[in-house]
Amino acid sequence: MAEQYIVGVGAVIASLLGFLFLYCNSLKRFRGLRKLKRAASMEFPKGNSVKKTGNSEGVGTRDIIIVGAGVAGAALAYSLGKDGRRVRVIERDLNAPNRMAGESLIPGGYLKLIELGLEDCVDEIDAQRLLGYTLYKDGKKAHVSFPLEKFQSHVAGRTFHNGRFVQRLRKKVASLHNVSLEQGTVTSLIEENGIVKGVQYKNESDQVLTAYASLTVVCDGCFSNLRRSLCYPKVDIPSYFVGFILTNCNLPTKNYGAIILAHPSPIVFSPISSTEIRCMVNVPSEKVPSVSNGEMACYLKTQVAPQVLPELYDSFISAIEKKGNIRIAPNKIMAAAPHLTPGALLIGDALNMRHAITGGGMTVALADVVILRDLLRPLHDLSDASTISKYLESFYTLRKPMSSTINILANVLQKVFSASSNPAMENLQHTFLGYLRLGGMFSYGASAMLCGLCPSPLSLAFHFFSIAIYGVGRLLLPFPSPKRLWDGAKLLWVASSILLPYIYSEGIRQMFFPLTVPAYYRTPPKKGALLVQSMLKVNL
Numbered sequence: 001m002a003e004q005y006i007v008g009v010g011a012v013i014a015s016l017l018g019f020l021f022l023y024c025n026s027l028k029r030f031r032g033l034r035k036l037k038r039a040a041s042m043e044f045p046k047g048n049s050v051k052k053t054g055n056s057e058g059v060g061t062r063d064i065i066i067v068g069a070g071v072a073g074a075a076l077a078y079s080l081g082k083d084g085r086r087v088r089v090i091e092r093d094l095n096a097p098n099r100m101a102g103e104s105l106i107p108g109g110y111l112k113l114i115e116l117g118l119e120d121c122v123d124e125i126d127a128q129r130l131l132g133y134t135l136y137k138d139g140k141k142a143h144v145s146f147p148l149e150k151f152q153s154h155v156a157g158r159t160f161h162n163g164r165f166v167q168r169l170r171k172k173v174a175s176l177h178n179v180s181l182e183q184g185t186v187t188s189l190i191e192e193n194g195i196v197k198g199v200q201y202k203n204e205s206d207q208v209l210t211a212y213a214s215l216t217v218v219c220d221g222c223f224s225n226l227r228r229s230l231c232y233p234k235v236d237i238p239s240y241f242v243g244f245i246l247t248n249c250n251l252p253t254k255n256y257g258a259i260i261l262a263h264p265s266p267i268v269f270s271p272i273s274s275t276e277i278r279c280m281v282n283v284p285s286e287k288v289p290s291v292s293n294g295e296m297a298c299y300l301k302t303q304v305a306p307q308v309l310p311e312l313y314d315s316f317i318s319a320i321e322k323k324g325n326i327r328i329a330p331n332k333i334m335a336a337a338p339h340l341t342p343g344a345l346l347i348g349d350a351l352n353m354r355h356a357i358t359g360g361g362m363t364v365a366l367a368d369v370v371i372l373r374d375l376l377r378p379l380h381d382l383s384d385a386s387t388i389s390k391y392l393e394s395f396y397t398l399r400k401p402m403s404s405t406i407n408i409l410a411n412v413l414q415k416v417f418s419a420s421s422n423p424a425m426e427n428l429q430h431t432f433l434g435y436l437r438l439g440g441m442f443s444y445g446a447s448a449m450l451c452g453l454c455p456s457p458l459s460l461a462f463h464f465f466s467i468a469i470y471g472v473g474r475l476l477l478p479f480p481s482p483k484r485l486w487d488g489a490k491l492l493w494v495a496s497s498i499l500l501p502y503i504y505s506e507g508i509r510q511m512f513f514p515l516t517v518p519a520y521y522r523t524p525p526k527k528g529a530l531l532v533q534s535m536l537k538v539n540l
């Protein structure tokens with residue numbers, strides 16, 4: 001009770017101070033953004049990926065070209081196709097992806113699938129229901145249940161093989177007669193007078209083709225080679241996920257993933273089918289042992305296995321020993337920094353990436369698809385690329401509640417969960433676990449944000465300050481001493497120095513003061529809207 005009181009009072013005071021600080025900073029950032037926008041509007045970047053039309057065969061014009069039929073591309077193609085658009089999707093490889101990314105869809109992402117009419121894509125793929133995670137540290141544990149009480153019983157997270165899910169999405173796309181889905185690798189965007197007119201690509205027979213459309217949406221994923229001319233990519237790789245599949249074992253709690261706060265970094269377990277559990281070991285970028293020469297297997301056996309839950313130990317060792325089972329993928333962080341380009345738009349990992357620890361990437365991508373679909377809905381005519389591009393600028397502010405909440409949480413938690421020699425960091429881990437155990441609005445609110453059900457930057461700020469006050473209160477009890485005060489100050493310093501740079505990179509103004517962003521108020525261009533009205537009249 002005393003703990004909850006400390007948190008409650010402290011959170012209110014801290015929130016007020018925090019918002020004052022954020023407001024001052026937002027004014028500074030506003031000036032910076034204006035400069036950036038002015039520069040952006042002046043010239044079209046001459047990156048490698050944007051070329052004028054060369055010698056290639058034309059394949060005709062569609063309303064929209066989508067590059068990449070991964071999670072974002074396939075979901076977008078389906079939703080725009082359902083709205084009657086003529087869409088061409090070009091995907092490098094139409095076979096089922098065999099990757100260890102995108103295997104866990106949090107409940108917020110499942111709700112987005114429902115909004116898009118794609119919820120049946122998690123059926124018939126042996127997907128497992130996910131109701132939360134159990135966090136383990138030094139023999140203690142904390143359950144983080146997703147707050148699903150207010151939803152129908154089918155609403156929950158899902159875990160699955162990414163390839164099976166993506167193939168289900170693609171099958172839905174292929175079922176629409178006005179959407180063409182073809183295999184090909186897009187090599188460049190076609191640009192004329194600063195406007196993207198379409199793409200150049202190689203089909204399966206290595207033939208070079210060109211395709212034209214009023215709008216090209218680039219969703220070519222985390223290794224995007226087309227993003228360079230459409231955004232200012234600043235990619236950070238704090239760690240790698242080393243992954244492998246465990247069989248013949250069960251997690252301690254059915255329908256719950258497990259996260260072990262191990263040394264030096266966390267280990268995540270989630271069931272990806274009724275018989276398989278994916279294990280992901282986070283390995284900091286500075287010390288990644290080589291997989292090919294066996295150093296990684298040795299590292300996993302000697303450093304990681306002893307920290308694994310006893311019931312998983314044998315399967316863990318067998319999985320490491322299985323030839324070719326160990327895979328490795330970079331955890332990339334990239335804030336969205338779009339370069340407004342008439343005729344083209346980026347979404348998905350090509351636009352924005354966050355650490356994979358919370359499994360939020362697909363949810364952000366699907367939420368972006370919903371926003372983009374809704375923005376495009378009133379427009380029949382997309383031919384005035386410059387006007388449409390200006391109108392679509394609002395997309396980058398409208399996406400902030402979901403994207404910035406999930407991005408910041410993921411990026412902050414990967415730091416907090418990674419142990420360090422700094423005792424203040426260790427304190428922060430204990431504080432976070434203690435906060436989750438408080439129950440009530442504290443753990444409920446935090447888990448609602450984690451699972452994409454409460455995408456709110458203000459809620460994020462509130463919980464951050466509540467956690468900070470709770471942590472300091474814990475350190476000062478039963479009575480403050482100079483050492484305790486000093487430890488409390490260090491905790492606050494460490495917590496702020498982790499959080500604030502991520503808030504800054506997301507854009508304080510767009511996150512906390514979206515109503516002051518002019519693009520927020522953009523309405524559909526009159527020409528397109530009139531056309532829609534006249535179409536409606538004809539149809540009536």
Ligand SMILES: Cc1cc2nc3c(=O)[nH]c(=O)nc-3n(C[C@H](O)[C@H](O)[C@H](O)COP(=O)(O)OP(=O)(O)OC[C@H]3O[C@@H](n4cnc5c(N)ncnc54)[C@H](O)[C@@H]3O)c2cc1C
Pocket residue numbers: 067068069070071072073090091092093100101102103104105106184185186187219220221222224225241329330331332347348349350356358359360361362363365
């Ligand atoms: C290790 C790891 C684990 C992750 N785990 C999760 C998780 O559990 N849950 C979660 O929600 N997110 C997770 N993510 C993030 C998630 O995978 C991505 O956010 C999500 O897949 C993004 O979807 P996308 O459509 O943008 O990209 P992708 O799904 O990667 O799709 C891109 C598509 O574009 C195609 N393509 C690429 N280049 C071209 C080209 N030139 N021409 C034509 N096609 C092209 C590719 O073949 C691919 O099909 C994880 C990421 C990593 C790195």
